[in-house]
Amino acid sequence: MALDFSLSADQEAIADTFGAFFAKESPVDVVRAAEPLGYSPQLWQKLRSLEAPGMAAPDQEGGGGATLSALVVVAEALGEAIAPVPLIEHWVASRACPAPEIVSGERIAAIALRPADADGTWRLVPGGAVADVVVGLDGGELVAVHSPAPMAAPSNHGSAPLADRSAREGDRVVLGEASELDPLLDMWRVLTAAALVGIAERAMRMGVDYVLERHQFGRPIGSFQAIQHGLADLPALVDGGRFLAHKAAWAFDEGMVDGAGVIDMDEGNVTEFAPLAAMAMLHAADAAAVSTDRSLHYHGGYGFSLEYDIQLYFRRARGWANIVGDPSRERRRLADLLWGPAKAMAGR
Amino acid sequence: MDFRLTDRHEALRTEIRACIDAHIDDEVIARAHRTGANHCVELAKALGDVGLLAQAMPGEGQDPMAMWMLSSEAEKAGAPFDSVGMALVIAGVLNAAGTPSQNQRVTAALLAGEEFVCFGLTEPDGGSDLPAISTRAVRDGDEWVINGSKMWTTMAQVSDWVFLLTRTDPDAGRYGGFTVFIILMDTPGISADPIHTMSTERSNVTFYDDVRVGDEWVVGEANEGWQVVSIMFGFERGIANTGALTPLLRRFAQWAAHTGVIADPVHREHMAQVAIDAQVAELLTQRTAWTAAVGEPSGTQGSIAKVFATEAYQRHARWAQAAAGPEGLLGLGESGAAAEGWIDHDVRHSVPQTFQGGTTEINRNNIAERHLGLPRAR
Numbered sequence: 001m002a003l004d005f006s007l008s009a010d011q012e013a014i015a016d017t018f019g020a021f022f023a024k025e026s027p028v029d030v031v032r033a034a035e036p037l038g039y040s041p042q043l044w045q046k047l048r049s050l051e052a053p054g055m056a057a058p059d060q061e062g063g064g065g066a067t068l069s070a071l072v073v074v075a076e077a078l079g080e081a082i083a084p085v086p087l088i089e090h091w092v093a094s095r096a097c098p099a100p101e102i103v104s105g106e107r108i109a110a111i112a113l114r115p116a117d118a119d120g121t122w123r124l125v126p127g128g129a130v131a132d133v134v135v136g137l138d139g140g141e142l143v144a145v146h147s148p149a150p151m152a153a154p155s156n157h158g159s160a161p162l163a164d165r166s167a168r169e170g171d172r173v174v175l176g177e178a179s180e181l182d183p184l185l186d187m188w189r190v191l192t193a194a195a196l197v198g199i200a201e202r203a204m205r206m207g208v209d210y211v212l213e214r215h216q217f218g219r220p221i222g223s224f225q226a227i228q229h230g231l232a233d234l235p236a237l238v239d240g241g242r243f244l245a246h247k248a249a250w251a252f253d254e255g256m257v258d259g260a261g262v263i264d265m266d267e268g269n270v271t272e273f274a275p276l277a278a279m280a281m282l283h284a285a286d287a288a289a290v291s292t293d294r295s296l297h298y299h300g301g302y303g304f305s306l307e308y309d310i311q312l313y314f315r316r317a318r319g320w321a322n323i324v325g326d327p328s329r330e331r332r333r334l335a336d337l338l339w340g341p342a343k344a345m346a347g348r
Numbered sequence: 349m350d351f352r353l354t355d356r357h358e359a360l361r362t363e364i365r366a367c368i369d370a371h372i373d374d375e376v377i378a379r380a381h382r383t384g385a386n387h388c389v390e391l392a393k394a395l396g397d398v399g400l401l402a403q404a405m406p407g408e409g410q411d412p413m414a415m416w417m418l419s420s421e422a423e424k425a426g427a428p429f430d431s432v433g434m435a436l437v438i439a440g441v442l443n444a445a446g447t448p449s450q451n452q453r454v455t456a457a458l459l460a461g462e463e464f465v466c467f468g469l470t471e472p473d474g475g476s477d478l479p480a481i482s483t484r485a486v487r488d489g490d491e492w493v494i495n496g497s498k499m500w501t502t503m504a505q506v507s508d509w510v511f512l513l514t515r516t517d518p519d520a521g522r523y524g525g526f527t528v529f530i531i532l533m534d535t536p537g538i539s540a541d542p543i544h545t546m547s548t549e550r551s552n553v554t555f556y557d558d559v560r561v562g563d564e565w566v567v568g569e570a571n572e573g574w575q576v577v578s579i580m581f582g583f584e585r586g587i588a589n590t591g592a593l594t595p596l597l598r599r600f601a602q603w604a605a606h607t608g609v610i611a612d613p614v615h616r617e618h619m620a621q622v623a624i625d626a627q628v629a630e631l632l633t634q635r636t637a638w639t640a641a642v643g644e645p646s647g648t649q650g651s652i653a654k655v656f657a658t659e660a661y662q663r664h665a666r667w668a669q670a671a672a673g674p675e676g677l678l679g680l681g682e683s684g685a686a687a688e689g690w691i692d693h694d695v696r697h698s699v700p701q702t703f704q705g706g707t708t709e710i711n712r713n714n715i716a717e718r719h720l721g722l723p724r725a726r
Contacts, residue, residue, distance in 0.1 A: 003357075003413070004350040005635045011349075069349070208720050223723040228716035229709070235719055236656035240628035243635065246349040247627075254352075265601060267424065268594030268626050271351070279624045328617050335616035338623055339601060342611045 005243065007073065014073045021050065022081035028309050034084035037152065038159040039130045044085050044105065053105025056091035061098035068187065068249035072194040076242070079198025082316050086110055086127030086161060088191040092184050093135040096175050097144045102133060108149070111188060112136025113324055115178075116167035126323050129153035129161035135175065135184075138167035142180045146171035158319015159312075183257065186277035189324065190248045193277075193284035196321055197241040200284070200291035203313045204234045207295030210310075214300075221298070230294045237287035244283050248276035265338055278334040285321035292317040357413055360403070364421045367394045372427045380428035381680055381693070384542075384550025385506050387431035387464070395432065396461025405459060406440035406583040412637040412646075419588035420633075424595050426690070430549075431464045431503050433588050438465045438511050441580045442530065445568040454509060454530055465530075468498040468512035468554060469577065475499070476710050478513075478577070479522050483556060485514035485529070492516075492566075494529070494537075494559040504540040504552040507533050511580075512556070517571050526573030529565045536560075547696040548680070585705045586636040586650025590657035592701070593626035593664060596694050599687040600668045615671055622664045629657035648719040651711040658701040659708065665694035 007015060025046050034040040047053060056071055057063025075088055086108060093109035094102050101107040110127030115137035117123060122136050129152060135144045147170025153161050208231060211222030221227055251261055251273040261272030270276060292314040296303035303310050324330065336342065353361070371391040380386050395401050395418070404414040415436065422429035435458040442455045457463035474481035483496025494514055501510065510531050517525030531538070537559035543551040568576040601619060604610035610619075632653035639646040668691045669676040678685030679692050686692075702708045716722045 002350060002352065002354040003634060003638055005638050007349065204720075208722065212722070220723060223725055225713070225725045228720075228722050228725055229712045231720055231722070232712040232715040233655070235715060236628070236632060236652045239635070239652065240632055240656065243349070243631040244624075244627060247351045247631065250349060250351050265623070266598050268591075268597075268630060270623075270627060275623075276627075279627055282620075283624050283628060331617040331620040332613055334620040334623070338620065339605075339610065339616075342613065342616060 008069075010070060011073045014070055015077065017050075018052075018074045018077040019080075021046075022077050022083050026081040026083040026085075028312065031082050031084055031312060035159045036155055037129060038084050038161045039086070040084045043083060044108070047085060047087065048105040051105075052087065053090055053108075054094070054103040057094040057098040057103045061103060062100060063094065063098055063103045068190060068252045069246065071191060072245050072249045075191040075194035076198040076201075076245075079195030079320075080202045082199065082202075082312060084159075084161075086130060088188065088195060089127035089131070091191065092188045093131075093133065093144075095187065096135050096142065096180065096184055097133060097173075099133075107132040107146075109133040109135060109144075110165075111184060112165065112167070113185060113188070120166060120168035122165045122167055124162045124323065125165050127161055128163035128165045131165075134165045134167075136167060137178050137181055140178050142175045142178060143167060144173045144175055145169075146173075156319060157322075158316040160316075160319050160323065162323070182274070186248075186274050187252070189277045189281035190245055190252070192320060192324070193241065193248075193280035194245040196281075196284035196288040196317065197238060197245060199313050199317050199320070200234070200238045200241060200287040203288070203292040203295040203310065203317070204231065204238060206310055206313070207231055207234075207291075207298050210295075211298050227298055230298065234287075234291050234294065237283075237290055241280070241284040241287040244276065244280040248273060248280045251276050263338060270338075272337075275334060275337040278330060278337060281321075281324065282327060282330055282334065285317075285327060288317035288321060353413075357417065360400075360414060361417055361421065363398060364395075364400060364418055367391065367398065367400065368421060368425045368427050370394060372425055377426050377428065378681060381548040384544070384548060385431070385503060386428045386549055387503060387506050388428040389461070391427060391429070392432050392435070392461030392464075394461070396459060401432065401436060401439070401459045401461055405436050405443060406587075406640075407443050408643075410440070412587055412640040413634075416587045416633060416637040420591040420630075423589070423591040424598075426595060431506060432461065434467065434503060435459075435461075435464055437580060437583050438467075438509075438530075440583050441511070441576060442567065444579050445576050446530070447564070449564060450530060450567065457508070463508040464503060464506055465509040465511055466501045466504045466507040466533075466552075466554075468501055468510045468556075470499045471497065472499055476707055479526075479574075481513060481515060483512070483514045484518075485516050485527055487516075488560075491560045491562055492527075492529070494531075494556045494561065496556050498554045498556075500543070500551050501540065501554040502549065502551040504533065504554050505542070505550070509533060510538070510554065511567075513573060513577055516573075520571060523574040525571050526577070527570045528567040528573040528576040529561055530567050531559065531561055531565055545700065547700055548693070549697075549700065581706070582645075582647055582650075585647065585711075586653035587633060587640070589701060589704065590629050590633045590653055592661045592694070592698065593622060593629055593657070596661065596665055596668060596691075597622045597626060599690045600671075603672065603687040603691075609671070618664075618667055618671070622660075622667075625656075625660040625664065629653065629660060632656055648715055651706070651714045652719070654705055655708050655711045655715070658698070661694070661701060662698040665691070665698045669695045 059065030
């Protein structure tokens with residue numbers, strides 16, 4: 001094995017399959033028709049025909065047993081199409097709760113990113129509006145709760161199927177200890193990062209296409225250096241995000257977890273999964289925010305009109321990223337992973 | 349994708365480190381900053397002796413990962429390496445376009461770490477618009493007679509050679525009529541005046557006054573010099589000089605741990621951001637080297653890596669200086685300076701980094717036109 005920035009043959013095949021699938025089955029009119037809930041049951045059924053909902057579950061449970069390196073390729077394709085399906089949340093939940101009806105996608109699962117509050121409510125669960133099962137923390141335990149999906153979401157920035165869900169009411173199963181959520185959250189970070197890279201990539205392309213087509217002062221606005229230079233910053237952000245997401249997935253697949261990888265800040269060498277997952281998510285959120293912001297801006301006034309598609313991407317860039325919480329807190333969490341907890345270092 | 353270095357590359361890294369550890373100490377580093385020459389003969393010779401310079405030379409059939417690794421290890425150690433980096437680029441150009449006797453005489457000495465070379469390209473009126481240069485080489489019998497001047501001839505004061513771009517046919521169009529020479533610096537008619545900079549690095553303006561050279565010092569074909577400098581630009585960008593964030597963060601973190609500042613959540617948040625950008629810079633650089641290694645054009649990827657890495661370096665060096673307070677203003681070697689003055693050095697050093705290898709704006713033009721497919725804006 002050696003450093004290689006190309007997709008493997010398996011990854012290429014997955015990219016081709018899912019790129020073509022989302023292009024055909026989740027064009028932008030499907031995305032628009034799924035608003036405001038952010039869920040298309042027809043698209044979910046089509047994903048089931050590809051056996052996509054079970055890809056992440058272990059093969060001994062009847063799942064696809066896919067590597068994280070394979071799943072990030074699908075997640076990027078999903079992000080490019082801003083596909084209205086909670087596939088990432090379902091995959092992550094299915095790792096902890098690989099029941100047959102979840103592996104098959106007959107029932108949708110979601111993952112609560114934050115512990116239940118004192119009332120036993122998981123607040124704003126991504127995918128929670130349409131999920132039949134929610135996996136999350138309650139009272140120091142990792143639990144799965146089966147209860148009817150509300151099929152309604154509060155109006156929100158990214159038109160995401162968010163909902164408050166009860167951790168107590170319904171068919172409640174204890175899956176394990178609270179610490180078992182951590183790798184699931186990191187997996188969610190990496191896959192969401194990949195989806196945000198897809199958003200950033202597509203928004204960049206939309207911006208390039210628009211500035212080539214739009215003429216002012218007798219020439220395409222893409223011939224103006226002010227616009228060119230704004231767009232020229234984006235490939236570094238997009239490619240950097242893609243490589244970080246893939247590096248994190250590689251680290252996971254290679255078993256660089258729970259201290260088996262390297263964190264050597266003197267050398268700038270990081271191969272441990274958890275900090276790479278945090279980096280991937282933070283960087284991809286910035287990349288998607290900057291790419292959609294610049295692209296929308298170069299669309300001029302059309303950019304914020306509902307008729308144009310770039311606003312769909314702009315809103316999801318923020319809506320999908322901020323659901324994990326304040327990025328400042330995420331950065332401090334990353335600092336804890338890289339340099340140890342703050343208190344231990346103070347006054348050293 | 350795969351992010352593991354091969355055993356061969358890990359062994360190469362170990363060998364590079366051993367050379368750096370054996371020849372670089374605080375005094376060598378201080379000497380480079382005192383004299384203004386980012387240059388260490390002992391390190392160059394040691395790298396040359398074990399064949400590391402020959403391995404790191406850029407060009408077809410070479411291993412770009414070796415050049416990245418050498419540059420990256422030197423940056424991490426703060427080792428004076430610029431003269432070696434320049435020698436490698438010119439060795440690669442001569443290897444690709446030079447004559448057998450030039451390679452025997454010059455390339456071999458550069459790769460042995462025994463001789464050094466400066467770049468005579470930019471002029472007062474020809475910077476980013478390099479084809480606008482006016483230094484002339486005129487035929488006189490069997491010789492060429494060169495007159496003109498060059499800006500930013502960094503390392504001229506320690507160089508044995510100058511790689512000199514001249515106009516030989518001003519009527520041959522924008523990219524025609526250039527000729528490149530490789531010339532001994534002690535040739536009569538060559539002189540240098542220092543340009544002192546706000547970084548510790550000294551640059552120079554060099555003058556060429558009726559300098560006479562024979563055809564044997566023409567690199568490539570006469571009047572086809574633009575092809576020769578184009579080879580050079582392909583080598584220069586986005587593989588070397590993109591690794592400064594790692595040592596910046598290491599030194600800041602050491603200072604922050606020492607003072608207790610590391611417990612400050614605001615600083616911790618920014619340190620995490622520097623760590624992310626350092627990873628991204630490294631991945632983009634590795635991708636540039638990997639692309640070149642598999643034989644594909646890496647020019648725009650080099651621009652992408654260079655712009656990101658050098659701008660992030662400026663941004664974070666300035667943050668680190670502000671975060672260190674008044675002690676962050678003190679220079680290298682000053683008592684009480686934050687991180688022994690390295691933070692102040694980084695703020696200064698990060699400024700020229702956005703010019704070397706093409707300005708940020710020229711690189712953005714390159715990305716816009718050749719990566720994104722936007723129309724040529726000039």
